[in-house]
Amino acid sequence: MVSGGLHPPTAVVVLVAAILIAAGWMLWRRHRERTHGFLSDVDRATYETLHTVSLAAKPLREGLTEDGATRAARHLLDMLHASAVAVQGVPRTLAWVGAGEHHREEVREHTASVIRDGQTVVIPTGRLSCDDLECPIRSAVVAPLVVDDLVVGALAAYAPESSAGLARATEEIAGWASSQLQLAELGRERTRAMEAELRALRAQISPHFVYNSLAAIASFVRTDPERARELLLEFADFTRYALRTGGAFTTLSEELRNVERYLVLEQARFGDRLSVSLLIAPEVLPVQVPYLAVQPLVENAVRHGLAGKTTPGTLTLEARDLGAEAEIVIEDDGVGADPERVRAALDGGADGENVGLGNVDARLRQVYGDEYGLVIETAPGAGTKVSFRVPKFAPSLHQGGASVVR
């Protein structure tokens, strides 16, 4: 089949295999270094313990759940050198790892006083009865898990003989586990704070727009009642969209539809002085964007860019496909602005004029991260170009997370 040269799939396959082998070799090297380094026995024991500690920390950061407690308890068992370790929450027993699983039902009873008083308790040998003579569950040390001065559970270590060493170790490890749970609580609070911030950043309709629209509609009521009626209906649809309660995200095509309503209302006021040019890649229309992300930018262009202009102005709205991201650009050939003032508006310096810009910028950064903020190019008399990027897939948006599903 092949006369000379290399074989194409061979080359690719050999390359892939070489990469896999190299990766495997590096893993093995790392493993070897970890186990057979030039270390004394004491050092090695210390490092192994530290490693186990770091392994146990991760599941504990998820808080006191059955899944996390079971995974953490395995590593805690290694550290304590006990026969079994149990984690009791309030009110359920979350985990039992080690020998003598048939004692699981009794954990609640063993830990009751600890959870009530918050004091470490040693259950001496003989107090735990068992029909099985081989069963190593004869005595226990139970230490409380405390978060914010509140006992949220207990850690129980079971062994044939309770010793001072085991008691000390259990108490220390329970203290350490408590600090990890405290971190978990902090993490949850941070998420809650972020969600609250996101809710507070809920896009706002600008009051100016409401006055101006109503005034423009009023001017048509006598001269062109039919047009006034249409504009009122547009206004109703616009406010329904902008004031809706529900998810914080919408598709770009929905958002564009709302921009259209907005522009119909503005054109009632500006007439021929405002022309709009659209360049939308249809591939990016289904992309999820924070809702009311585009309209405030268009409003900013109309109010600060084009309204101050005496000659007719053009607004260009462009949506580009950048592969894994979409880019949205709003450009006007209006009066422009001093970059320093725009910067101040983005930093939240409240001169009240460019509130929309700062708000959109903050929400984009909040959702997608700091590299996804607004990019604004402007100078006095040179028009303004505002652009931002949105990833087509954002993991934070799709993990069934709290406030963002639909």
Next chain:
Amino acid sequence: MTNDDFDAFSVAAIVLVCVVTLAVGAFGLRLSRTTSDFYVASRLVSPTRNASAISGEYLSAASFLGVAGLIYERGFDSLWFPVGYTSGYVVLLVLVAAPLRRSGAYTIPDFAEMRMQSSAIRRMAALLVVGIGWLYLLPQFQGAGLALRSVTGWPTWVGAAVVVVTVVLGVAAGGMRSITLVQAMQYWLKLCALAIPAFVLLWLWTSQGAPGPLEVAGPDADLSAWYEPLTNFPDDPYPLYSTYSTLLALCLGTMGLPHVLVRFYTNPDGRAARRTTVVVIGLIGLFYLFPPIYGVLGRVYLPPHLAEIPVDQIVLELPKAAFPGLTGQILAAILAGGAFAAFLSTASGLVISIAGVIGQDVLRPALARVTAGDSGVIQSFRLATVVAVVVPFLGSVLTAPLGLARTVNLAFAIAASTFAPLLLLGVWWRRLSVPGAFAGLVVGGGLATTATIVTVVLRPDPGWLATVLAQPAAWCIPAAFVTAVVVSLRTPDRIPVGTAKILARLHTPEGVELQSLR
């Protein structure tokens, strides 16, 4: 067949296709989309157009040249190839199209991350996307080399270089970036380029009394291996097994091709994704009616005992053999242009996908570290494009071709052994755990890769072992599934938190409000 005479018509057609592709890529969006009318601007891509685009990107050199070559060489057994290429979309339609769209994932690594919530699996999937994409690009470049050699006599690397340069210019300049309209036009271009010469050739053939391959070969020749199903070939002694294995690879591999899933994102929702897939099946089925015509007519006008032609060039040589003179040259030019359209559209779709993954998962983090976060998306994407193209280009220059359709099948086999378990179990099985999914990817990918290495490097003597290794899909895919299932069942505590929630979202039809999800 050496072509010392330079075929000016075909070269002109190829140049035209390359230039038009670049021009439409650069200005296409601007020409088609500037408006002040919101209704026009915010019209979503219709399922029909999106389906044309998917088909345009999917029908590659293997379809345009390779299938006809296989039928010419191997006979009716090879008809399973077009059947398999199409039926992959049936599996996609029934099992994954709508849930995948509802997942919101843009690429397979995105889906892996979203479903398994594990960055390790994301990285593994990204690695596989790049590997499969490179393996799939290789025959595109080689096919371009063959096609250009066939019409000019130039060495094969020139054709590959032409495709590489066109694709890099188009993709890196930002113009060709997966514009649906352009790829949709590519489908119709390819269909016409293949169908029109086919009808002319059929007309000639019937006007000559429709001689069959048997009559041409003469009474002494034994063509039974060609026209009888499931016949043995020296390098393929177990045709039944090979056929089933190939079919399995094609059926399950389609869903794992990097450039297919990306297009499904353009559909607004799961229902549109399904509708698109149905149209794709129709369009691809229509296209595959034509390659067999070239395979059979090749036996009539270029019988193998008279002509020594690389089988992948049969489509390009056939018109000149049937119509000596101007007609033949024009038909050959149409086919050459169509073939180049096939290389360009498939290659650009693949390069965009691979470059996206390299840029996002490898280069951008690395660049961000080097330049302290000062590098843009565009730069890293351009750099990634070059990386995505150079590796398979070097592969195509340094290696001898194995046969377009067969190289593509290797890509299908690896995709089917890795992404099919991930996607099918991820969409339909709530007990899939992170180690299970990872083990499935490693075992499926490892076995399929190893089998290919053994086949092409060690070249075992023909026998059952050689056949089993040459057609790994039939045992690699079950192995990957079993591994994923068994490991998942052994690690029930590593099932991602929120699996039930995610699956509910994947399977809830649009229009149904899921209150409990919030």
